[in-house]
Amino acid sequence: MLDANLKNQLQAYLGKLVHPIELIASLDDSPKALELRELLLDIASLSPKVSLREDGSASRRPSFSVARQGQAPRIHFAAIPLGHEFTTLVLALLQVGGHPPRIDADLIVQIRQLPGGMRFETFISLSCHNCPDVVQALNLIAVLNPGFESTMVDGALFQDEVERRQVMAVPMVFCDSQDEAFCQGRTSLEEILAKLDVGADARAAGKLDAMAPFDVLVVGGGPAGAAAAIYAARKGIRTGVVAERFGGQVLDTLAIENLISVTHTEGPKLAVALEQHVKEYEVDIMNLQRAEKLVPAGADGLAQVRLANGATLKSRSVILATGARWREMNVPGEQEYRGRGxxxxxxxxxxxxxxxxxxxxxxxxxxxxxxxxxxxxxxxxxxxxxxxxxxxxxxxxxxxxxxxxxxxxxxxxxxxxxxxxxxxxxxxxxxxxxxxxxxxxxxxxxxxxGLLPNTDWLKGSVALSPRGEIEVDARGQTSLPGIFAAGDATTVPYKQIVIAMGEGAKASLSAFDHLIRSSVPEAPAAERRVA
Structure with missing residues (x-):
């Protein structure tokens, strides 16, 4: 089932297991069950800390569970998790086996404090590049909090369930066998926690409101926003990024083959790389926050960005990099059947x-x-x-x-x-x-x-084109002093990742130039006449 290269990689990963784990298989006589059994045997052969037993009692067959020795399983796969989901399988093995997850400590605390008592089922397709993140997030919650269970279901393997539950878009997550979806589409761990943790939004708003003013505040976390943040932070000035979802539309892009010097990558991988690069610098990243209003700078020289949760961020300059979204048909029935065909x-x-x-x-x-x-x-x-x-x-x-x-x-x-x-x-x-x-x-x-710029919230604040794009000059300056813009939300032609990155860098350099010039006191009138 696994080729020699994959076996070598997986064996190295399994060497990081802290506790013994077992794979519990629920099989039948189908060809897919034979494939799954071969995969599980391969995995068990690679580490003495992995065992396999085939007496599972799951109703979905073929399927298997991953559990720490002596504990009830909380992570289940009704699938043969290869392709995009192989990483999901590896992470499940490692995390159940005690290898620490690579997430912020405060998120671990938040997960462990959830009340629990919920069982999630995520319907996926193995060709979906958005599904792994959702499954991995729910698996991690189940690993860290014994009150949760997570099951991944391959829709192609269980077509009868897909038909019965009207699953027509993936990933689609159901909770406790309810017919109404808990969430649908690409959803991050933070977004899931926001739905599970009542009061989290209010706590976040309080923290954001208390933040000191920034020198540069970037609104948007796509390629333009990431480039702007990096260029600003490298100048040694106080920089923040506020984004509805870090990565932006790149998260929804599959193959990327025209990013110069990178012959091939995928959108989610590039989004992770962008965030990791930004985190190399002292940048405050405020994810899952939707901007709702831009207020120009007043007498204090600080512009304001008001967020949907009620918080207000202040900054000496702002770079708008909110990107674009898929254009909809806007015809009767489209919204009613979104996700249902x-x-x-x-x-x-x-x-x-x-x-x-x-x-x-x-x-x-x-x-x-x-x-x-x-x-x-x-x-x-x-x-x-x-x-x-x-x-x-x-x-x-x-x-x-x-x-x-x-x-x-x-x-x-x-x-x-x-x-x-x-x-x-x-x-x-x-x-x-x-x-x-x-x-x-x-x-x-x-x-x-095609695309629509994410600029509805800017109407009445900065000049927009008839297409709703932010009007910018050659320096990325908008119609408001100290407010710059970059990327797919602007009038710059050719909406491409590499262009957005360059425009983000340019807007950041322009913002820095603006800060330098605006910090120099104006010369007295007499001196200006002499000059």
Whole structure:
């Protein structure tokens, strides 16, 4: 099951086990059970501190649990956790075996103080790059607090449950077998704790309110925000980053192959690297905090950023790097069926539509790439483009047109998402050349129509373009003195990671220049006349 390279790596990791652990398998006679048994045997053979027994009583088969010797298991896998989830398996083995987790000490205390008594089930797909973080967070809670259990369920392996519970987007977390999802989509450990720990938000607001003013406050934690924070901190000035989620849209990006000097990486990995780089400097990172209002500097020379939790941060200069989000269709039914057939990540949710009919909305590069990827999983893809022709690169168009299970409809305006109350059943579009209305029977709709800047909260404070982008000059200066901006939220063309990083650095240097010049007292009038 595991190749020699993986075995060598895993054996080195298992050498860090402090306590013996056991793998408890619940198997049947299926081919997948044979695969799982082979994987578990491989793992058990790599360390004398790992044992395997096959007398598990779990109702899901094949599945297995990980437990410390002599303790009841609290971490369960109804899956063969390879691919994106192999790291999840390794971390579970290490953490159950006593290897300390690499998280802040205050988070460990917070987890251990939770009341517990909850069992989480996370439905995933092995191709999803957002799922591992959610499963790893819930597993860690179960390791540190005996009042919790965490089960990972591979939707492709347990299709009957996927159908019964209407799982049409991953990761999707259920709690205590309830039908309503506890959370859905990429969710960090801190976000989960915020939902579990009543009063955490108020405590955080009090701490933020008490913070001393910054020299540079960066709003946003994507590539632009991270670069701005690093460049500011390297100047030795007091720097803070406040972000709704550190990493920004990069977290939702799979393959990245155009970041110069990095031949290939994935969005979540890059997001972790960005945060780790920022943490190399004395930067206050305030994650999971949504900015709601920007107040220009008053007589005290301090601008204010008011947060959704009621706290207010003050700074001598501000860099706005709030990025962008997926553009929505804004048609009837889209919000009602979001996560129930309407999806925005083909890599994450595509496997849930195996053998079904789906549509992709958008004929740019992202839309055509999504259609190509989905065509290898689903029974049929219909790509719908508003314009009279596709806008994707010709090489992508040629590939798409060569696929036998793809239809392309141009000059089409998607008008409505239809469903049966629980899931998508189709969509209605208008032929823009004839105004005729058409209906497509579908199981899923993947929206790939570009980005919207995250600037709604800035209306009335800084100048915005008709598209809602922050207007900046060549130095990243906005319409307000001391307020700079960078990245996908601005009018700078070409929304690319490498461009956002450069713009973040530039905005930070401009902010530092502004601080130097504004700290120099103005010369008396007589001296100015002589000069």
């Amino acid at each position: 309407v999806a925005y990540c083909p890599h994450c949710d595509g496997p849930l539509f195996k053998g079904k009919r789906v549509a992709v909305i958008g004929g740019g590069n992202s839309g055509v790439e999504a259609a190509i990827d989905l065509a290898g999983v689903v029974s049929h893809v219909t790509l719908i483009e508003f314009d009279a022709q596709l806008r994707a690169d010709s090489v992508l168009q040629n590939k798409l047109k060569s696929l036998p299970n793809v239809d392309i409809i141009t000059s089409a305006l998607t008008s409505e998402v239809q469903g049966d109350g629980s899931k998508v059943t189709g969509l209605i579009y208008k032929d823009r050349t004839s105004d005729a209305m058409h209906k497509l029977a579908l199981d899923g709709i993947f929206v790939q129509i």
